Amino acid sequence: MFRNATLLSKASSRRTFTSQDSPPTRWRKYLRRAGFVALGVGSFYAVDRAFNASAITRNIRTLYTCAIITIDYKLNFTQEKSESIPELHTRVADRMYNLFTSNGGLYIKIGQAIGANAALLPKPMQEKFAKLFDDAPQIPYSEVLRVFKAEFGRPPCGDDGVFEVFEEKAIASASIAQVHRAKLRRLPGDTEDKWVAVKIQKPDVAKQMFWDLGAYRLVMYMFEKWAFDLPVYFVVDFVSDHLRRELDFILESENAKQTARFVASEPRLAKKVHIPKVYDEYTTKRVMTAEWISGVRLSDRNGMKRLMGENDTTLTAQATVSPSVGLTEIVGPTFSFPAKPLKGGFSSVMQIMVELFSAQMFSWGWVHCDGHLGNFICRPNPNDPTLPQLVMLDHGLYVRVDEDFRRDWSLLWKGLLIGDFTSVEQITRKWGMGLPDMFASVALARPVRLTRKDRRAEVEKVTRELEEYMNMSQYEQSVRMKAKLKQFLIDTDRMPKALIFLFRNMRIVQGNNQYFGAPVNRVKIIGLWASRSLTRLTRLTIGQRLREYANDMIFRGVLVSLDVAFWWTRFKQRVFAFFGTRSLSFEEELEKAMRGLMRNNVGINVESSMFNG
Known part of the structure; x- marks a missing residue:
């Protein structure tokens, strides 16, 4: 009897302990599960970042943002909420802009493609897309070294290097590439140093391209079918194809050479426009080398005033906002201004530019589609140093008609x-x-x-x-x-899908003329x-x-x-x-x-x- 009482006492004690201890046990179980989830998510993020350039993470962010935009429009774009529609457009514009700038890389190009005719979009989107400039932080030299070894089997410089001199700090950095200055090794018969501009594709871009273009396709489909009910999906294949071409620097080098041939064949432009020479032996799919040109970027307001001898009296108020400069800040470090301003003023410079783009559209059927001021250098004409000559850069995006x-x-x-x-x-x-x-x-x-x-x-x-x-x-x-x-x-x-880029060119050329x-x-x-x-x-x-x-x-x-x-x-x-x-x-x-x-x-x-x- 005493033994049974003892057993009942132990059982009761055990039941009481279990009852009191269950909440901590449940919390430990939940915390353990949360830890496993956090570990899994962290591992996925680390692996995606290390081996896939965060492509999947970026596209999860894309799908989430687009889903929120779609839901927001479905719920709030109604007659009953009419007065709050401007705020709705503002929220959407902020989300899209934050998405493009957070993801960077090809997303900047995609955002520019969507915004090519942003005048057709609501006012807040016009304002946001106007700020999508092609600019980005530099990648470290260690990654540049990795690209060179993958493309050439040797480093950029040194005893076994590709170049005699290679400046480790980039002159300019954009969304898909950055530019370094380098000096070629002297060959027998060379009497002077040859400096070149070396454009290097950022390693992550190629890894991200497949996922980014897939996300772009899905986003445009969602916007057409679910959100805006506007015909936008029809441009996807055309734009995607041209974005892929921008990542092939061999194609870009061929574009530059083709443009140089067209310029040489047009008497009105042959001596007024210059296309930098491309060095094929130092050009691959991810590295392009072209002659270094010293001059003044057209987007450099003060430099152009000094070079052309102009003042502020006729410049527009909008000229205080510099256009996108992209990769073209490669000019200036070795440029010496002439003793006297060049003849013709801004009108001579813009006459050349407008005629150049007109020749491309109407005569050649070969149209450079990124003609903002940052992609032009102005320098004294080698044939007549008293006159200006335009140098056109960045030949990655062309359309043929x-x-x-x-x-x-x-x-x-x-x-x-x-x-x-x-x-x-x-x-x-x-x-x-x-x-x-x-x-x-x-x-x-x-x-x-x-x-x-x-x-x-x-x-x-x-x-x-x-x-x-x-x-x-x-x-x-x-x-x-x-x-x-x-x-x-x-x-x-x-x-004709080429109209997408031709209309964009009209906007750019108009803006360039207005800038001056x-x-x-x-x-x-x-x-x-x-x-x-x-x-x-x-x-x-x-x-x-x-x-x-x-x-x-x-x-x-x-x-x-x-x-x-x-x-x-x-x-x-x-x-x-x-x-x-x-x-x-x-x-x-x-x-x-x-x-x-x-x-x-x-x-x-x-x-x-x-x-x-």
């Missing part, structure tokens, strides 16, 4: 400038696009009202739509904007090249060619009114500057009118930053 497209593009430009609704409508319909007036305005970066037989009815219609638009809620304005954009992009399968106070009549120069190119088409009969020459002469006469408007604006700038104030430049006046047209006709508020290139 065939002669049929160039013919349509040239006819379109002539139609745009003379306000011929019929010819513009025929070509835009052929390309699967509607709203010829809107297309004309986007292409020219200036407001265009094309001539119609029912002109009065059209004016009354626009006035009526404007009055209706001003009385709409934020939600109704956004819905109307989407409807207009769908009318603009009727059949994306027929749309609009010293040249950009629209007239482009129009003249378009008209002239029609006389040079290869498949014309003698009669057709003579007819095109006659049309070209007539067209030149039509453009006189445009020239009068340009020079009147320049005259006002000079007069206002004399009295210590400033007047709008020709480009600024076009921009102001263009912003009004886009707001009134389409419901898009275009920020002035979208015209800065």
Whole structure:
């Protein structure tokens, strides 16, 4: 009996201990599980970072951000929450910008591709995309050394090095590559040192490309089907293909050589434009070596004023914001300014640039798609040191267009400038696009009202739509904007995808001209090249060619009114500057009118930053 009582006492004691001890036991179990999860997540993160350049982690961040954006739009883009739609756009813009800048690398290029025509996006996105510059921290020299050994089997310099001298500190660093200065080893017969610019691809970029482009494809699909209900996915294959090409420096070297051949074949540009020589023996898929060029970046405001002998009186207010410079801060360290400023001022520099891009679009069908000011150097012309010469850099992104497209593009430009609704409508319909007036305005970066037989009815219609638009809620304005954009992009399968980059070029060239106070009549120069190119088409009969020459002469006469408007604006700038104030430049006046047209006709508020290139 005593023994049974003892057993019951022990059992009771055991039950009491277990009951009291269970909570700590559960917590230990939960903590142990949490530790295993943390260890697993940490190990996954470390492995992904070490062996996969954080590609999976970056794309988890992408999918999470895009899911939040989609849910936010589904819940808050409603008639009931109309007044809070601007805040919704701001949240989305901040999330997208933070995503692109956090992930870096190819995401910067993707963001620039999406923002190529950001004027069609809500106002907060326009502001954010305008800040996506192609800049990034340098990778350490140890990684540069690793790339060189992988590509050449030896280090950049030293007894067994590729170069005699290789500066370990990069001159510039962008999202996918960075540039170092180096000196070639002397060969028999060399009388002077040869300095070169060595562009080195960052090792992580190639690892991340597959995942990044996959995420880009998914994001564009989500935005089209779930979030914005706008046709955006159709550009994915075209943009992805060109982004892949940017990572192949052998292709970039071939692009540079092809451009040099085109420049040499054009008498108007042959001595005014220079493409740096590429050294094939020191160029691989991930390393490109080209001649070092000393000069002044066009984005260097003070340097260009000193080189060209200009002052601030005609420069635009926006010029205080330097355009994206990317990889091209490779100039300047060894440049000596000439004793006297170069002749021609800013107008001579911009004349060369606008003619260069016009030749690419209308004559060569070979278009450099990243022509911001940071990708140009200005230096004294070796053929005549009193005149400027432009050096064009960074040949990673080009688009090729065939002669049929160039013919349509040239006819379109002539139609745009003379306000011929019929010819513009025929070509835009052929390309699967509607709203010829809107297309004309986007292409020219200036407001265009094309001539119609029912002109009065059209004016009354626009006035009526404007009055209706001003009385709409934020939600109704956004819905109307989407409807207009769908009318603009009727059949994306027929749309020439090269237009994406050509429109971007229009924005960049306009911004470059505006940066220098609009010293040249950009629209007239482009129009003249378009008209002239029609006389040079290869498949014309003698009669057709003579007819095109006659049309070209007539067209030149039509453009006189445009020239009068340009020079009147320049005259006002000079007069206002004399009295210590400033007047709008020709480009600024076009921009102001263009912003009004886009707001009134389409419901898009275009920020002035979208015209800065």
